[in-house]
Amino acid sequence: MAILKVARLGHPVLRQQALAVSVEEIRSPDIQRLIDDMVETMREYNGAGLAAPQVHVLKQICVVEVNGNPRYPEAPSIPLTILVNPVVTALTEEMEEGWEGCLSVPDMRGMVPRFTSVRLEAYDREGQRIEGELKEFFARVVQHETDHLHGMVYLDRMRDFATLTHLAEWNRYWLGNTEQDD
């Protein structure tokens, strides 16, 4: 396994459309190794998730996990989840603002509106179909990661930049100071 280099905002790879992965390709050693490396990289940098374009690979793969994450101390846990070719569909018109950060936008946080309930369809790392409904924080993280597969970052979803803040200032002025932190 290896810790991969994470592309930062400004790298063109973050603004490109990632390609779907076939079931045969999912099961290939190259993709299995990529998934292992993405999980290791996400954990190394305390990401809540990581999408393949963030490690310079334009394939529709993302990994998600939150478990006692020091970057998101107040966040609920999310089990390790591997998503290939994820399709996310809103199940409500209701959106909720919540704080997000991104390993490709280091040292920043901002309030981002996301759908509170979404339908998820994807493949797992064995090439098996995943279908389900996600709510709240899990739904937020998956919306954030799937955006990366379509060349978008969370800044594109912000209603305005009044809450965009560096992490040190977030800890000083915002932590525990807002109703929701999910």
Ligand code: NI
């Ligand atoms: Ni991100």
